[in-house]
Amino acid sequence: MMGQGQLRFEDISCQRGGRLLFENLSFALGPGDAAVVSGPNGIGKSSLLRLAAGLLMAASGTIQRAGRIALADESLALDRHLPLQEALGFWAKMDGGATGKALALVSLDHLAQVPVRMLSTGQRKRATLARILASCSDIWLLDEPANGLDLASLEVLSQLIASHRASGGIVLAASHQSLGIEQAQDIRLEARP
């Protein structure tokens, strides 16, 4: 099932609240590809990811997607009062993934029984990653995945991205810092006059 993913933007313009964020943006990602969206705050990086996820409509242009999508944005989307494993299980059951393995990959397996609300910022970010891992998706959309991560976790993040690409997955990440992704397309959003 992995390896047939595709994400293609053709002449996309994005408008939010009457303001044009970017226009005529085109790129294409196939199996194994990655792209990093960079640019200053408020330039439309997150909007670009939400466009890719199908949560926003483009003002013009077409977006083609093939394959399952997983979105990791700033919201955790895990029930705060539930133990981490159980909260993750809600999505894993829906997506057909395994929570135990995903938690082990982001080294949160020792916190599996801890309620989600007790997690620290970095741990929440890793829990989001675990949700992505357990979703068995082709296309990963990562919004500032490195925020709040320590050095060891950053290393894990770039390893996970690399192995996802090696198995034919696609990664589209928005970040203002280097993620250590090799041979990634650079999508730079510039400030508009």
Add this chain to the structure above:
Amino acid sequence: MKTFLALAARDVRLAYGRGGATLPIIFFLLVATLYPFGVGPDGNLLAKTGGGVLWIAALLASLLPVDRLIAPDMDQGLLDQLAVRGVSEESIVLAKFAGHWLGFGPPLLIAAVPAAALLRLDANMLVRLELGLLIGTPGLAALSVFIAALTAGVRGAGALAGLLMLPLAVPLLIFGAGSLDPYGGSALKLLAATSLLAIAMTPFAAGAAIRAARE
């Protein structure tokens, strides 16, 4: 379908697990307790007006959890995650409706028994009240899910939700209270029709509201 059941089950667990379901019941019983203090302990008067009061209490009880139905899920990104997985907003709303009714309808039907005793309603009246509530509470649940979706992005949504929902619930209240009459069979049918209308409208209206809130 699997997703639908998982969502509805999650909402029911939320309602019962954290004591959310007891809140409407306590409220319902409190109204039934306070009403005699307000109008005096005249048994005939209580029996005559008590059914209508319980209908108003049921309406207000369905409004109580309105700020917890959609807004938290929207804030924590659950609705976005479902949309990314291709789950339509309409089926999310339908699952929310099912979960909300299961969380407050059955407990309310049970609470109506002691409440009827407090207000001196006789057995026939109680049967008619229960039947009306059984038919009417799904409509009330649907309306509160609709209003919850509409006000999800607004700060201090609780008061606004009341203002929006109470006028919409007037038909349910009229036919609900009307069905308490011994010859209220036609009111019961109209109650069922109004209730169905609310249930049929809610997935589309609330689904559109959730999509609009994303922009």
